[in-house]
Structures are given as C-alpha cells and as structure tokens.
Amino acid sequence: MASEYKRYARALWLLAMLCACCALSGCRRNTAGGVNVMGSTSIQPFAEVLADEFNSRHPSSRIDVQGGGSTMGIQSVTNNLAQIAMCSRELKSSESRYLKPIIIALDGMAVVVHKDNTVSNLTREQVREMFVGNITNWSQVGGEDRPIRLITREEGSGTREAFAKLVMNNQRVSRKALTQESNGAVKELVRGDRAAIGYMSLGLVNDEAKIVNIEGIVPSTDNVRNGSYPLVRPFLFVVRMGAVLSPAAKEFLEFVLSPQGQHLLVEEGLVSVL
C-alpha cells in the first residue's frame, strides 16, 4: 500500500507543479513588455493591424488587443485591467474627469443598404425618420415599394451611441429594429436583405454592401477629413490621467500617432489625424 501513497504524493506533486507553471506563465505575460489594449469592437480590427506591425518591429514587447466594447474597455482601464482602452464614442463628462482621450483616427459612419437598392442618397432627416419608425417604406424616399427593415446595434455599443448623437438627435430607435452585436453581423444582414438599412464603420464596409450618400455627399476619405461628410466620429485610445505607462505602452502610443502608424490606418480605410 505504501506505493499507493507514493502515487498519491506524486499526483499531488504533479498538480502543484502544474499550478506553479500556470502561475509563472501568467506572471511572465504581465512583466515582459506586455500591454493590454481593450475595448471597442469597431476599433479592434485596426488596433490589431497596428499591434501586429508594432510587435514585429519590437520583438521583446507584446501588445494584446481584445474586444468587449467601448464601455468595457473604459471600465478595464479604470480598474487597471488594461493600460489602453479603445473607445469609439466620445468620453462622457464623468469619464473625462479621470481619463485622457487620444484621437488616433477619424472614422466616417456609413449608412449601408443592399447592393441592389436603388436609393443612393438620403438626408440625415430621412435616415432619422426611418430609424424612428415614421418612414416605413422605401418608396417614401424614392426607392422600390418595399417595407424598410432597420438594423441597429445593441445598447451601449460605441457605434450606436455615435449614431444616436450624429443622426438620431437622441430620439429613440424604433422597437422594430433588428439588433445585431457587431459590424460584421450588420454587414451580413444587409448583404442578404434587399429591404435592409444599417449603419457601420466606414472603414469596415466592403463591396458586399452599398454605401448611401448623406445630404448628397459621398462618404470618401477626403470628405471625412475636410469635414463636409456629416457622420464622423473620432476613434480614441484612452488612458488614465496621470497613470505611469509602461515603456512598451508609451512606445506603442507613439507608434500609433507616427506617420507609419497613421499610414497603416489610412490603408485600412480610416482617416488620419495628422
């Protein structure tokens, strides 16, 4: 029976070693130049491009980009779980008291419809009336006779909040609107539904959906930059005021605002702040 106890003991040892390994590997991640960047799913794909490039230039450091949403990112920075938050809406006044926003790029917000939709221009007023639920048929805005299917984002999404501010004048979005939880899901719906209208980050639209001109203005990079396109929001990186950033985090922020970093963002469809 003694051997049995030896086996127990060995098993316990093994367990202890495993725990130790886990704990140690956890430590390693935090100490050796790791930076957590967390927040908006709209900014996430762009931040990942930046992080990949940065990581390949600085092999010793590691930038981890995670989604979760603007508000979640801000909470994580507040609770010190992440050093940098990504935020696709402007900071609320309660937040800007202790957080510092850094504008990394401008993003146009695109109003998207199905590729075969004949409507190619809408006014902000019309978009608002649609999303409030007063305009319910495409024929009312010069399109085919087809009921309008609204697609909105979930409560708390940075894209939704920006849309509420830029288009809705804080009127409520109709209850009938379908709610999707990511830019990708909105795009997927618009791609397949001829009656659909949705809104999403301009940088993430591809040729699967049609972008509607707003007030007759094409949402091009130039028009976003010179301010003539009305639906523009800033993409923010947010850090805590007075927080001591790790060298890697500081370098990453510098890289993002450098011409190379901005060039990457422009290539991905955003508008540079330089």
Add this chain to the structure above:
Amino acid sequence: MRASQGMPKRSPLGAWLDRKQDLFISSILLVVALSAISGLVVITAFIFKEGLPIMLQVGVGKFVSSSDWYPAEGHFGIFPMIMGSLAVTAGALVIGGVLGLGCAVVLTQFCPRWAVSILKPSIELLAGIPSVVYGFIGVVILVPMIRVHLGGPGLSVLASSIVLGIMMLPTVTSISVDALQAVPKAYRDGSIALGATHWQTTRMVILKASRSGLVAAMILGMGRAVGETMAVIMVAGNTLDVPDSILAPVRTLTSNIALEMGYAAGDHRKALFATGVVLFVIIMILNTIALTVSRRRSRRKSGA
C-alpha cells in the same frame, strides 16, 4: 484495514495515513461534493443580490409587464423578452418535441437493433456540436431561406424555434427512449396477445404507460431551449418588440443579457442581473415540474 497486517514497518506519515484512510478519503469527497453545491449557492446568491434591488426599485410588476427597455433613460421593462422566450421555447418544443418523440418511438419500437446502435449515438452526437455552430448554420442557411420563401426579415421566431428544436433533440430523444424502454415487456405482450397491431400497441399502451417520462423529457428539453443563448442571438433578430407572428424577430431573456452585458454599467447592469433572476425563476419552475412528474412516475413504478 487489510493493509496494516503483515506489512513491513514504514514511515509514521504512511502509518497515520493508513489509519486515517477512510476518514481522509471521505472528507475529501465531502469537500468535493460541497464545492459543487456551493457553486450553486454562490451563483444564486450573487444573481439575487445584484438583481433584486433594481427589480424592487422599479417594481416587480412593472419590471415584468412593461415593454419599455431603454436602459440609458432608466426604463427597464422586460415583457417583450419574456414573451420572446416563451414564444421561441414553445416553437422549439413543437419542433423538437415532435421530432424527438418520433425518433424515440421509432428507435424503441420499430427499429432493428443494429440500426438503433447507429441512430441513437448519432442523435446524441448532436449534443456535442457547439451552439455557435448551430447559430452560424442558422444565419447562413436557414435565415435566408425563410426570408426568401416565407417573407419577413428571416431572423425570426421560426428560425430560432427550428434551431433550438434541433438542439434539444438529443435531450428529448434519449430521455424518451429511456421512458419507453422502462415500460414492462408484459404490457406489450399482453396487448399483442389481445390482437392489437404493433402501432395500436405503441399508441394506446406504450405511449400511455410512459407518459410521465415523456413529459419529463419535454420539460428538460424545454429547459435547454429557454437557457440557450448564443445560437438564439444569431438567428432571433433581437428586436424590442413583442412578436406578432412566427416570422417576426424576437429578443429572448438570455440574449438580452448576453447582448448588453459587455457594455452595461450601473443600473443597466443590475437590470440585466434582474433579467437573470426572472430567467432563473422560470427555469426553476420548469425543473420543479420535471422533478415532480418524474418522481411521481418512479413512485408509481415501484408500487406496480
């Protein structure tokens, strides 16, 4: 304690362990068992602690009967979600129940044994497919199909019901199979001997005798449907409106929580926990019914 006889002398620790072996092992098992239960207790306590205050603040009646869900403005009413959950669950029950029960009847009554040995494991395999895969297939195949052929946005009560119905198949089928197999062979032999056909025997004797087991199967399947989240978010459309047809989109209690949890703070977050409380109560009611029904069944069986 056979170990202590005729064994060579060994370390004091070993000897002590030897003496205490039973006590030692049983106390370890006790701790393990308690930790499983304490998980339940902690979760329950936490949900209620986070959710109840806001429910009481809004008013329980208003919380469950109001249709205004505008968290940013402080309006919390989950009536559409409750209706959504009920509609989707009822639809899933119709689809999953009929299919599952049909499967179980075929497997136990009308199927050669070799076929059962292939069919039953493959149905149970459905339980191993992650729910996000069901949701994805729903979005890519089912939703466009409904949109094109039946109209509406495609994301609908119907789509969620079909997806959930298929997801609950393994639960419903395997519990129904157990219930049908538990019917004593004498019932069947007796019925056949009286001149009833195979189908008449199944319909009038076997199904009746196993009724309470079948009800339990339905209710457990229903519990799975009420609680499923990921697949439903993807195919339900998540509107805030009470659905007026099976082609209308819905939002369920679970998808309300999962959709907004990532962003919610303050009262909004608490209201989501309160949504969890309502869900918890609904599932508790379902499970209690299932337990009572199946207990009644086992009591009757042991009496027979």
